[in-house]
Amino acid sequence: MALIEHLTQEYLRTKKLPHIWCPGCGNGIVTAALIRAIERTGYDQRDVVIVSGIGCSSRAAGYLNFNTLHTTHGRALAFATGLKMARPELKLFVIMGDGDCSAIGGNHFIHAARRNIDLNAVIINNHIYGMTGGQHSPLTPTGMKATTAPRGTLERPFDLLVLARGAGATFAARGIAAQPRQLEQLIVRGATHKGFSVVEALSPCPIAYGRRNKLGGAVEMLRSMKDSSISVERAAETEDAELKDKTITGVIYSFDAPEYAEEYYRSISDNKG
Ligand code: SF4
Structure with missing residues (x-):
């Protein structure tokens, strides 16, 4: 309890509460995981910036x-860069969010990955545009309903972490709101990790997505999220056919490459010399 009190008082603007999220929304779980993660890094609060x-x-x-920037739709990575x-x-x-990052902000995403700039992207993927009215996003699974796909979307989603890898990101991981400690x-x-890191956090939206697709409430959505996930270690020992409908969680890849801001400042100092 003391820890929760400490995290709340230290890292939340309590005057801004209560939050606007619907009951059962996974955004709070992911935000809490982010707070705990920042605490664990030991970063000075004054050096941390949250951009959204x-x-x-x-x-x-x-x-x-923390220092915060609430920017424009799809442009968070541009401001952060x-x-x-x-x-x-x-x-x-x-x-x-999934729409914010992969549709409107898709170009910023691939170029942040390409530069390998040292930003930590946390993408809360609830498979829908919640706030703007329940439209389908590039990460909405085929066949699922949205206001813009009342009979189910015909489009195929892409794997954000595969896209990030192709674009040059050096770290990618996936977690789920149903397993907040792993997240x-x-x-x-x-x-x-030094360089562009991507953590995709699958999160339930029981209102704009779950209700329309008859997925049950938050508890059912979290349970089904957990049941359909498999760790990257177990996935490596499992036949491809059995992984078809599974969500692979954990660190998907991580490797080293030059980091953009560091390279930039080094090039300036080399030119001065
Ligand atoms: S619409 Fe969905 S994502 Fe938005 S606050 Fe409600 S439950 Fe959460």
Whole structure:
């Protein structure tokens, strides 16, 4: 209890509460995992910046007691890139939703990955645009209903982490709101990795997504999320056919490459010499 009190008083703007999220929304679980992860890194609160775009999940920036930027739809990574280039010592966490990151902000996402700039992207994937009315996103599974796909979307979703790998990201992990401790660990791993890190956090939206698709309430959605997930270690020992409908969680890949801001400042100093 004392720990919860400490985390709440230290890292939340309690005057901004209560939050606007619907009962059962997973955004609070992911935000709490992020808070615990930042605490575990030991970063000075004054050096941490939370940048977000627009959407239900992006409201988290308003509640978090760090330096925060609540920016425009899809552009959180662009703002974060500018800030990182100006103040490379800062620790930036960029919270985005699936639509915000993969559709409107898709270009910013692939170029942040390509540069391998040291930003920590936390993408809360609830498979829908919640705040703007329940439209389907590039990560909505085929056949699922949305206001823009009343009979089920015909589009195929892409795997955000595969896209990130192709674009050059050097760290990618996936966690689920149903396993918040693992999610916390993954955010710590991403935060301490040098370069562009991507942590995809699957999260239930029982209102705009679950209700329309008859997935039950938050408890049922979290249970089904847990039942359909498999760790990357177990997945490595499982036949491909059995993985078809599974969500693979854990660190999907991690490797080293030059980090953009560091390279930039090194090139300036080399040219001066
Ligand atoms: S619409 Fe969905 S994502 Fe948005 S606050 Fe409600 S439950 Fe959460």
